[in-house]
Amino acid sequence: MKKSLIIILAALCLCSCAESSSKSDVSSSSAAETTTTTTAETTTTAETTTTAETTTTSEATTTASESVNVDPAAAKTPEAEPFKAVSGEIEGGIKWNITDDGTLTVSGKGKIPKMDGGYDYWKEYKENITSIIVSEGITEIGESAFLSCKKAVSVSIPASVTKIDNFAFCNCESLKEVTLPDTVQVIGTGLFWRCFQLEKAVVGKGIKELPFNTFCRCKRLHDVTLYNGTLERLGDTSFEYCEGIRELYIPESVKEFGFCIFPDDSSRITIQSKKGSPAEAFAAKMKIKFQAI
Helix, strand or coil, rough: HHHHHHHHHHHHHHHHHHHHHHHHHHHHHHHHHHHHHHHHHHHHHHHHHHHHHHHHHHHHHHHHHHHCCCCCHHCCCCCCCCCCCCCCCCCEEHHHHHCCEEECCCCEEEEEEECCCCCCCCHHHHHHHCCCCCCEEEEECCCCCCCCCCCCCEEECCCCCCEECCCCCCCCCCCCCEECCCCCCECCCCCCCCCCCCCEEEECCCCCCCCCCCCCCCCCCCCCCCCCCCCEECCCCCCCCCCCCCEECCCCCCHHHHCCCCCCCCCCCCEEEEECCCHHHHHHHHEEEEECC
């Protein structure tokens, strides 16, 4: 009896294990299926993302390529139109014109008036002015008349002019040389101040004084003609920062000398004049080399 009972219990245990095993296999199978499904979904998602990214990159590249491939003709900056002649009239019947090549001519009788914010007749054309001609009949050149005509390389002043006011040619950076006719008796302050390219200047026989800053900062100026007779005074800083000057003849008629006529370093300059002249005494005082002629 006991033997039979043991056999029955053993049989029941075996059945239970078998069911358990079966359930475990089913669970494993389901898990495997779930894993497979998840992997498949992940793969699909990755493929979709990659495809989308590739498409986006391709579209961006295409767009960039299209942006780069611009028609050169369409991108070219249009060239500035060439300057065209222009003319006008100043108060008092003074006329002016600028030719296609940049020559400014002022003609008429009387005075070229002072130029300022309200009466700067050729202001907007200054960058086009390459030379300046003051015609016979003009008697006076007003203050700042040709101020900052930076591209003008030459100027012509007629014998009818007797006075040139302050700063008339100041900051004419490209001016190469100038001759003040003997008829000019008075010149104003800073007449050729900052004319950096000025190399040669002839001061007429009628001028009594070179006032403040006449040739200041004319760095290339090296050939200066001053006449004996009327010239009596060299004003303050009249040749300051004229680094090109090596020799300067000062006529014996010059009796007055302002402050800082020459640069601080005057060791390179030789003053030439008559022995016993005021210029010799000035040279000794300033410890500048002197040469009697």
